Amino acid sequence: MENQQVINVFLGIGMTVVGWFARELWAAVKELKVDLAKLREDLPIEFVGRGDHREDIRDIKALLAKIFEKLENKADK
Secondary structure, three states: OOHHHHHHHHHHHHHHHHHHHHHHHHHHHHHHHHHHHHHHHHHHHHOOOHHHHHHHHHHHHHHHHHHHHHHHHHHHO
């Protein structure tokens, strides 16, 4: 075999490996895109937003303050 043929064989094998690796990466990226899209759909359903959470906690604190006030007034009588 000539030197050029050896180089061509090794380059062919190398490019085959690089092509396979690129195809695997492409498939993984496509799968990640699908997972990310599903996460974007499910996230608002499964978790409470920060603003909603703060508003709810504020409401709970106001209710607790009213309860404690009533208890203090009850104990004074």
